[in-house]
Amino acid sequence: MARLAGVAVSTVSYVVNGTGQVSAETRLKVASAIDAVQYEPNLLARNLKAGRAASIGLIAPDLLNPYFASVAAGVQDVAQSRDLLLVLCTTQSTPRWEDYYSQVLRARRVDGLIFLSGSGMLTPSIVELLQKDSVVLVDERLPDLAVPTVTATNLAGARSVAEHVLAHGHRRIGIISGPPSLWTASQRMEGYQEALAARGIDPGAALVATGDYRQDSGYEGARLLLDRPKSDRPTALICANDLMAVGAMLYCRDTGLRIPHDISLCGFDNIPLAGLIEPGLTSVDQCGRSLGKAACRLLLRLISPQEDDTDSIDLDYPTRLVIRASVGPPPQ
Template sequence: MRLKDVAGQLGLAPSTVSRALNHPEMVAAETRIRVLEAVQKARYQPDRIARSLRIRQTSTIGLIVSDILNPFHAELARTVEQAARQRGYTVIFGNSNEEEEQERDYLETFVSSRVSGIILAPSGNSSETLRRMVDQGIVVVQVDRLTPGLEADAVLLDNSRGASLAVTHLIDLGHRRIGMIAGPQHLTTGKERLEGYKSTLLAAGLPYNPDLVYVGNFRESGGYEGTRALLSLPDPPTAILTANSEMAAGAVRALREANLVIGKDISLVTFDDTRWAQYMLPPLTVVAQPVEEIGRTAVDVLFRRLERRTSRSTIYTLQPYLIERASTGRPPR
């Protein structure tokens, strides 16, 4: 239901309905009551995105991460905030919690708050809302994940190479049955890391066995359940790669419950170099992401777009690196 539809039902001009909703003091009380009753009955929602385009922007940036409990997103938020403050901008923060409705609500709230631009790690479910915003000239920069078909700048990690670094390291140690706890396959991070795992095995002359792959949820629970599933196989893996640090935490829990010594009885490597990964016993071998560089680059890209210094959307791909620690070793005999 659009504003002009409400106006047509009441026999009023759209401008009158708009004034009744936005400047009620400018219309007669009787008219205002009629409009409010019609709006409630029709469940009319104002188009905040279109309306905001007629109003000047503010010195604020909207930032949406998908899971604030994930140390990667917490570090990303800190970096974006610092980089924005150096330019005299403040950051309005939102956590989508991987929920489409929550992400969409934050997007519309940011737009109605007249933010200058939006940086987000998309949940993968709000593509239509994002396309509409980009089409109407709102500056959007994606980080960590890519929304397929969206003409917007993005700052990403070479996820396939990251998985390849981990799997190559395990193969070099002598592992041949390498399990993986992958991320959700509707997200580019989950899909690309699994593709890198698979292609590296095949390039090394090792078979890809889908039984050794558990698709998790990027949460601790997914790592725990996935590790238990892999350990229950008749011939379990001698090494496991988890697609993020949250699932690595769940994997550690499951391995300890199974009385397996990490680094000796089984090897474990994960994406993300969190603080706890460095200090746990044993310290975890990780595929590290340049989180600060990702955050700073995203802010730089957003301001170049605001200053009209770029035209076509660009994908910036940064490189991961492997940090070897004591959680990986040769397979047990």
């Protein structure tokens, strides 16, 4: 390529790596030669030569949930900007696959790992991984382990959406919660309960169905809570994520319940679908892509303390209530 451009090899290196002083004319010659030979830089070799991480792993429950996909997109944004290979493994929220991929990625010697736990369970391999390797958790905390973590203010967000429902006059509240083993689910439940208690409502009086953050469990949870006489059923459903809220919406559609005239409904995550369905779903935005970016930048600092990213990194991202048309006053 240097011969084709009529320049020294070092000059080509300056142009490819963006270093050194090269005139505009020479840069154009090298660029033309690159196009002619269809050259692609060896990013792995460049990273190794620079002493930087060559690859990082991401363990996530799945990418069918748009929130997890947005976190993964944020991780990819930063990894791509640093010429890093991102190895993605999805676990379907099962401890077996979380354990398996933690072993696989350690054996592959990735330089660091970002972990979104879908189960909240700790297997021996996961404990070893968290204690010995460069790992960052995203929006989840695991008991008795001090691991660098980037989270959203789940409790405050849940409290804000419950307060919004209560402000409309609802007193018979149904909750479709997330998996009890997950920190996010327990934080959101605590936020709902705080809002109820502040209004003088016994938190234990709320009807609760346990979901798994998937759409089908929202449908089933709505069936359990709403398939009862009108005088006994909740006038509002608070769902611990948007996919379960969508499932609850489908149950309401199938049974002729109108939202929000017969039943009010809200979610959590503010996935893109929340603003597209009719009526629009009131939800809590927790900036999944920003969490992913922050987690990746934090991981790079753990891997290389000399990492040239000097900007501050938020470790606790504020949530934001997004009000749409799915919440109204209770039916008369």
